[in-house]
Amino acid sequence: MSGMRKRIVAITIFLATLLMAVGAAEESTGDLWSKFQQTRQSERTLHQVFDVTQQEAAGAVYRQALWRYQISVDLSQGKWRQQFVGVEGNRTEIFDGQDLSFLFKGETDYVRKKGDKKDPQLPEPYDNKLDWSKAKAVQQLPCGFAQNDHTCVIVEAPMKAWMRPGLPGEVTKMLDGKARVMIDPETGVWLRAHVLATIDQGNGLSVQRETSYTARELNYSAQADPTLFKLPEGMHEVGSFKPWDAARIRKELGGKPAPELQLTDLQGKTVSLADLRGKTVLLDFWATWCQPCVADGPSIDALHRKFGAKNLQIVGISVGEDRDTVEKFLQKHPHQFPIVLSSDNLMPNVYQLNIIPTYMVIGADGTLVTVEQGDRGFGELRRVLEKSGMSAE
Numbered sequence: 001m002s003g004m005r006k007r008i009v010a011i012t013i014f015l016a017t018l019l020m021a022v023g024a025a026e027e028s029t030g031d032l033w034s035k036f037q038q039t040r041q042s043e044r045t046l047h048q049v050f051d052v053t054q055q056e057a058a059g060a061v062y063r064q065a066l067w068r069y070q071i072s073v074d075l076s077q078g079k080w081r082q083q084f085v086g087v088e089g090n091r092t093e094i095f096d097g098q099d100l101s102f103l104f105k106g107e108t109d110y111v112r113k114k115g116d117k118k119d120p121q122l123p124e125p126y127d128n129k130l131d132w133s134k135a136k137a138v139q140q141l142p143c144g145f146a147q148n149d150h151t152c153v154i155v156e157a158p159m160k161a162w163m164r165p166g167l168p169g170e171v172t173k174m175l176d177g178k179a180r181v182m183i184d185p186e187t188g189v190w191l192r193a194h195v196l197a198t199i200d201q202g203n204g205l206s207v208q209r210e211t212s213y214t215a216r217e218l219n220y221s222a223q224a225d226p227t228l229f230k231l232p233e234g235m236h237e238v239g240s241f242k243p244w245d246a247a248r249i250r251k252e253l254g255g256k257p258a259p260e261l262q263l264t265d266l267q268g269k270t271v272s273l274a275d276l277r278g279k280t281v282l283l284d285f286w287a288t289w290c291q292p293c294v295a296d297g298p299s300i301d302a303l304h305r306k307f308g309a310k311n312l313q314i315v316g317i318s319v320g321e322d323r324d325t326v327e328k329f330l331q332k333h334p335h336q337f338p339i340v341l342s343s344d345n346l347m348p349n350v351y352q353l354n355i356i357p358t359y360m361v362i363g364a365d366g367t368l369v370t371v372e373q374g375d376r377g378f379g380e381l382r383r384v385l386e387k388s389g390m391s392a393e
Helices: 003-041 246-253 291-307 323-332 377-387
Strands: 047-057 064-074 079-086 091-095 100-104 109-113 136-142 151-158 162-165 171-183 190-200 206-219 262-264 270-272 280-286 312-318 339-341 358-362 368-373
Touching: 003 151, 246 368, 280 291, 291 312, 291 377, 323 339, 358 377, 368 377
Parallel strands: 280 312, 312 339
Antiparallel strands: 047 064, 047 206, 064 079, 079 091, 091 100, 100 109, 136 151, 151 171, 162 171, 171 190, 190 206, 262 270, 280 358, 358 368
């Protein structure tokens, strides 16, 4: 047999083997969810921890938001815990096998949502409803875990539309979506997932949401810490949470020590209220898409130039935006005071403010002086600062 014919035969055999492998994987996709259900309902212990990043955008002029959170799942007990970091602050969701509870660190109130026995709530990422009839296996890769590593299947599939209630008054609808998932074919367990979806948030606004899940822990031999799925002692159930807005902050915290805030700015430097004691601190909550924020920018810069080296420290807090968006904005609109990202920092709930611009003044003694919100906020702030001998003019 000539060298050319040998190469053709070798290539033919390789392609045939590859097609058989892909074909076998495609044939198995319909069984993957069934295998997961069997794993979930068996007595076998299985604990997972996912790191999650979620990006949401709704037009260039509206917003780009970034969330980070972690999910601890104990499939053998049907329990899970979801802990947010960044823009959602210290929000935690706990599913105890029956009901889903929402709580915030530092607060004693929690909201409970009764579970549905007919449709038990699964943790993310498993609650993304894939249309398995249209799923396709597109690749096979090592699963990536040292213990008993073997080959996983990469599956692509559209998602079925769903509607999901959250906190009281919140309803989220998934209108259209697709997912790419790495699945262990032996158990049906997901190890990675990348989800693109169009979401109706119930306010007439549809957003594009991109979510990535990565399992950083997978344990078949030990259960998760049971305290993860229990409410802390001393909690009180309420029908709904009171929002932290300017009025509530002034009423409950005005004249009292401001909650400690320790942040990392875009340069990697630590910004701490404790370290700034002795200076008046102005927290400027803003976003690149917020026109009043941009309009107030020159006045904020003027305050920094006049008093930044004396008795005033300004800290800009970009609300719910990713680093790339903020850094590109700052190239055109540079600020000389520290800028931090709420999406990169764990912040007490009182600082999780969704109305922007918001200006918060903390006195040299560490007490809260005032909070002003909205497009008229800087006018009110100006009067407060002038009483302290500081003017933006």
